[in-house]
Amino acid sequence: MSKRILITGASRGIGRAIAEQLADSDVTLLLHGRDTVALAATCQAVQSRCAGVVKLIHDLFAGQMPPGSSIVNILSIAAQTGFANWSAYCMSKFALEGFSQSVRDELREHRIRMINIYPAATNTEIWNDVEGDWSREKMISAEQVASAVAYALSRPENVAVENITLSNAAGNL
């Protein structure tokens, strides 16, 4: 039976890069997004390399995940540090940090791993709508974030790589 991997926000950016990284012949990808055109493009990009691809628009829930499953949260360095003029974003990421730490502990008895990724500024479309002059050269790539996710997921089921922070070695934005 193929592995099933659910990726939310798979229509573009980091989610799409993770889908492309994890696509494999023994993997069925469950790809979640709202933009049906962009989501279809992701499906098109990965389906020849996968056992299956399923498009999803659903409420999400951990109750039916079997032992050995993993949940990956893409947080941000803004879940660890406050930045001027980013209060709402930092607040939501700090909240997700608290939420995920609590749910991680709740899911331990079910042997479900909670993996938190903390990327610095990453070169995706999210920056197109952020007012200001942002240097794309100072950003890390979505593919590097995806590689970190793939590494954490590839560890044996009894090993949880719980937190990975990714920075630009030359200094973040």
Ligand SMILES: NC(=O)c1ccc[n+]([C@@H]2O[C@H](COP(=O)([O-])OP(=O)(O)OC[C@H]3O[C@@H](n4cnc5c(N)ncnc54)[C@H](OP(=O)(O)O)[C@@H]3O)[C@@H](O)[C@H]2O)c1
């Ligand atoms: N880029 C960065 O610098 C950076 C750094 C650290 C952390 N992150 C985090 O990484 C995650 C992905 O960011 P990105 O840079 O890949 O952004 P992106 O390129 O703008 O992609 C965002 C994705 O999220 C989905 N999405 C947005 N709002 C949604 C909603 N209300 N319901 C369901 N899906 C929704 C979008 O899909 P549809 O529009 O198709 O629904 C899209 O697939 C975010 O949580 C972001 O905070 C980003």
